[in-house]
Amino acid sequence: MAGALMLSGVTFTSCDDDNDLNTNQYVGGVSLNVFGPCPVARGGELRFLGSGLKQIQAVLIPGSGEITDIKIISDNEIRIIVPQDAEPGLVTLKHAKGSITTKTPISFTEPISIESISPLEARPGDEITIAGDYLNLIHEVIFSKDVAVSEDDFLAQSRSEIKLVVPAEAQSGKIILSDAAEEMPNWIYSDEELTVVLPAVEKVLDLTDVKPGNTVTVTGTDLSLATRIVMPNGDDVEFTVNDEGTELTFVLPANVSDGTIRMIPASGVEVAVATIGVAVPEDVVAEPAADIWAGDVIKLKGLNMELITDVLFPNVEDAVAPETQSATEITLVVPAGARSGNLVLNTASGATVEVEVSTLKPEAVGFDPVPAALAGTLTVKGRNLQNVASITFASAATVEVKNPTATEFSVIVPATLAAGANDVTLTLTNGETVEVGSIELSAPECAYATALPGEDVEIRAGETFVVTIANADKLTGVQVNGQNVQYILNGTSLIIQVPGSAGKNSNFTLLSSNGSISYDIAVIPATHVGMTIWSGMWENTGWGGNQDLAWDGYDWSQVPEGAILTLYMTPTVAEGEWWCVSLRHGDGWGSLPDPIPGQYENPENGVLSVVLTKEVLADIVANGGLIITGSQFVLNKVDIEWEISLETTIWSGSWDCGAWGGNQDLAWDNYDWSAVKPGQILRFYMTPTVAPGEWWCVSVRHGQGWGNLPDDVYSQIDQPENNLLEVTMTQAIIDDFVANGGLVLSGQGYILNKVTIE
Template structure:
């Protein structure tokens, strides 16, 4: 009934406003109120607190606040139009005049606002004593038959369907277990609410004591108090807890629980269903292993076992040696713990860690160290092997030469190590570094530097070496170089200053042998070659330190985008170049919506790249998944990896081999030429095509193709007209001429930029 009256009043007010507007407009169409704020009417009044009241007038959208008695300012204003605004009447509002504030002034109503209260609360029983969950509470008043919900403090509520009884004058209901002390609220079907003046006191748990106070993780604790059957959870320090369903027993005066393995020293907290928490005044003290001793042995060395005795050893979750990481793999037989000494352990005490975060320490132990007795041969030529003899040499992980050149080693025995002397090593003392970081110095060793040509620093993993291309690298003693072989076959090469240039044949692919031959000796290396049958395209070329799952903003996680995979076919390779900063390194590959596509782990700190085959399923997922705002194909994240480059390797059915690049001008007087040696055509076949790329071709330009004897290599090739690039198909006779004398490319009035052989 009240809603009907209110709606009719609102319609009437709006009609009055419209009629007033028509009246003003009919008097003077070209005039308005000059932007003044005017109030014509407001309503409904009386209004039920918690409901909306409307104000009708002109330019009311400029009102900044509405002040209700007694001085209750409302700034949450709903603007329906410039001529109508509404506010919600607060529960504490009183009868009286209403003021509308705006910039530069205010308007006060001529009539007072009033309130209607169709239902009321006159009393709540009981209020003299506390009630607890399940006990009945009686609310007395008027029109309580209109109430659909009673809300307690703590947001617990009881719907009318669950009332014990309900009439116009009275509601009887049971206290829910989530209720807390305070005023109650009654609510009608329109969500109008009325607060009680009286407060209801709700009983809560009371903790008086617990036993024992010195506890071993996993043992039982008995808690005593009042109203303990209202407890939903027992919480221990260290964020370990036990919920009610897992209590050993529970009554109004006692709770018995099994303490968590992760229990820590500190107070006990009881959490009631109401959310109220009760904290004990006493603290739990947890037991840790004690009376520790280590069985005496002749020596302690990485890889050997130690036996630890003591009390309460079953609490141990990990054993930690000085300088080492926590070890969770050990044996406990009921009386002692047996654990293997790790490689990274150093002299010092052992700690037995518990799940509670506490630990107990043993006496210190002294570990065995490597001892060197001899080095042979001495003197030694660089790039030759030396043998280091002694004791406990199996602890050694690397040998460092006098000029800070470090070589990693894997000793085959405890008495000797064989290590190759680096090419740049110099005379001096060697430093042997053990796996725990300790070092041992040897006596000096004399190292003779080689007089043959060698590469001082091999190319890193990011250096691309392509078959069919010229590869350049710095060398020492370059003037001694007489020949270079790739996979056992001689190839063209030359040295300028300290840089050697080598042509990598098209047949080379993957791990390839590179041999430098001098009159006084030779040396071989293994290089990684990208074959001509594959094309590697770099799609990301910046450094991202994934750290420990670092975000994109922190420079860790990064994205690869869909355009980088345009036209890429299943069977292609996605290659990552990286450094493993700590093991294990982890890389997670996700689609644009962070759906995991692969989780990779790298345990070898020496690994520098990883190749994964792009399946059709993977390509479909990353190309057809959208985040709705970017062209993201994949998102890469992880830990302990520094990724510097990502590429896509595609494969082609045929390829061309570049045998020369540059800029050779062919003047009008025929004085320019390119001379290609016979070894460049070792892998050529009948049917292959020689391509010559050109620029700056003038009118009347001509090309010329001759053999090593300066005669035409085939009929009609002595000279011929050109207007751009030109080519020659290799016949059996041409192949014989090429492989015996090479090829001379000449002509006039153009510039050659590249010569290649295509299959």
């Protein structure tokens, strides 16, 4: 457009030196690159771009003198309003160290002017008239906050006036007339400000102690201009306005919170309509407030109780919803794991109220006998003992408590404790602890361990470990898992041989002439078996046969499926020449079944390893063992190795669970679940009877009433991956099986093939 100034075509000269200024943009120091628009309207805005322009103190335009009312946009841009008496000529920018004068003179457009705006107060949607001169050159009217109305939307336009509608988004402020040039448009500001009417309230309401669901009515003027009602948390709510725009009504939502409620018109200007203090439950008491436990029903009474959404119990992650609820009372079921402390009552507004409660604790605790012998049975008696999970002596040794009643339980006193007074602490199933005094302990008369291996000591199957014992003169023998084992007694140090078959959860027993004491130990099982079953130097020059591992030379029936047989050989031919080895069975030197081929040619590095499948082993056992034959090699050694599975099968068969049937073969007295240890893994192997991808499930339950396990774990597992379900046994699950009749397996759409434990 004619009024635009191209940035690349202007240079400037400083009055303080005769050299041309560097015209590169933003070169540093105080420099000017360009000004515009040019021509510019008197009363319009003139922009200067360059570097260090914050330092400009005054701008001189011919006919107007110094202009010091400078709008600083940034260090690279300043703006001024061109006075009405400005004349064409060079422009000078003054700063503390000198001045800059333009080479290009300023020129002016027609004298666009604003004489009046009528009316000066208008509602969005009202028509206003801008009167002045040369208004036919204006292409855009800009309201405060950059809300622009294009000439295409003017109601009327002439040299002397523009008529247009105030847009909904307009805010109060000065009006700008623009020629809409692309680079540097001419902007002419009105002297007077247009007041854009906002919705207004008679007074800001005080909504103290209101509740969700309450209806709020706001009175005022121009309320129909409101487009949004916003709650303190930022949520919008629906509202209605009467035809006169004098009443606005809305309902407080369920999650209303404290703060200011705002009314917002299309312009975005926020108007406060109410301050809110949401009602909360008051004067709340718990009944009972003490001696509560999981499964108990408690009442919370007070005012505004209908506002409670849920309640958090100490030590419980998930909030509990009320069982019943009214304006004065709620009832709750105490969740598993709840401890003493403050209940937190939550409301939808985010407000909380706390109420103190305490759990049921053991009382009047005593011991029998006193003193109690180390490694002997101790009976703990008292009240409220049914929730005891373990007992700890002297903060050093903890013993799990099994099947406690409300009045007593019995444990074996750890033999590794020190004789004398030992403080006793009871740990409840919710994790709380109760100190119940001290007990006098006496040493046992039989041989007993005074120090067991530490947790950092690894005890491995097939190796030895050391314990320190007392009354060593009474020791007559040592057993591991009921099996007599070798041992060496050196003073008070006892070296015990662990059988190679020992599993992870093992125990050892010290046998004495006057009694015995057993201890649990963690063993790292020996799962790898490897041995050389033949060695020597047997030369095979032409299909001879080594029969040392045939007939009664080796017991192949002990070898498990999947074992690896490795032959080590030395070829007797030159490198690269042909030789071979052949594996056969003893009876008639017949071939072995697949996948064993008739012969292996030139085994790499003289080593041959083969996997003995179930079929190959059966053939070797049935037909006289293994024959090694072939040609042109010396046999040096034969090794065999396999891995021992710690997985024990406790059930196998083919049981079809079509539609929530129940397999009870491991329930009631069919399996001793008390022998299972925490950490063992129960595995269920299954075959789906539905089409691939279709739904099926398995459900693990206890015998009594086919009830769910604690915390509803494993109550329904949909389509277990690889048709295998693994259950890690916890003490809670073990106790549940023991107390409730063992294991029942249910579900739908599968055949149970095998159950194992490891």
